[in-house]
Amino acid sequence: MTTLQALLAFGLAAGLLTITPGLDTALVLRTAATEGPRRAFAAAVGIGVGCMVWGVAASVGAGALLTASTLAYTALKWAGAAYLLWMGIKMIAKPRDRFEPGAVSPTGGGASASLRRGLLTNLLNPKVGVFYISFLPQFVPAGANPASFGVLLAGMHVVMGLMWAGLLIAATAPLAGLLREASVIRWLDRITGGVFIAFGLRLALDRR
Template identity: 35%
Template sequence: MDAQLIAFTGVAAGMVAMPGADFTVVVRNALASRSTGVACALGVVGGLVVHTALAVAGLAALLLAVPVLYRTLQFAGGAYVLYLGVRALRSALRASPGQEVPADTAAATGSTTALRQGFLTNVLNPKAPVLFLSLLPQFVPHGAAVLPRTMLLAGVVVALALVWFPAVALLVDQLGRWLRRPRAARTVEGVSGGVLTALGATLVAAPVLR
């Protein structure tokens, strides 16, 4: 039994399931429809594939070695998440009591946009590749081949995300009868918009990681 692999799977599961911008964006898209929710979830997984591939290749070290590159990506990611948050807040505020939340979000325009939204939300987070770069080597046994092992660990992360995020989308869709009621939809849109706005503002204002 590979105790380190089991331990890593537990750590990775906690990381993947931790609520954040990815989770919030998937929920918002799933409220539009099952297809847009699943598409957004797959976009998030695609972003994780990029991050884990960068970590395996060691390219994520560039983000640590070149502060300007890290800060540029951090600002771009924060600005995008902030943009999504402001749009959600505006959508919630424009809805009158008893009315449905306006279909003003990117989720309402189709699965392709939802896929892109999920991908960009994840891939523009510069902390993810740095986290994987620092985490993966800790679960490589002494004397083991580094590349195959890190590829295995990266595969575990992607597999967990491939289960978790579509499951979230499907669950939200199942609860959609209640969540899509005007008052509930407005509340969810407002809360998700507030969360995304706060996360985006934090990324934009955050100092460069050293």
């Protein structure tokens, strides 16, 4: 896989994952609806910073493993493949039919409080780290430095997240209504689950 192919493949997968509703989407929508666009974007920036911290940590750690040990590489590969397959099968077999932005309770404070809330949402969620460790290594092309390229991919994901957050904030009412449609939620989960399974199989069959 060339560098361009890796970036395009990651962009497609990360794009689908970015628009799939989750806790981050709920936080941005809820903050935009109740506290205004400025605080909502501050929350999105906090989320991005948290993702970047996890992404850098995962990239450096995974990069060291990939470089130092074939055994560690193999263990990480199979663990990542199993995680992605499990997540994919789960999302296809039992897609959600409800997504309620109001489930995230707003708190007081200014933009700094919203940024801190977004940051802690991700820093205190170890699933974000597990996801990056499982997901990033398979998009590192042959010959590239795993750590630096992983950081680049994590940065791409953060930029996508900020762009999506901007769209959510700009169209809070219509998008919030769309994301309450059971059929939309089910199909987003199924599509994303299919992406997870495809990349999990790809990772499992990869030969170093």
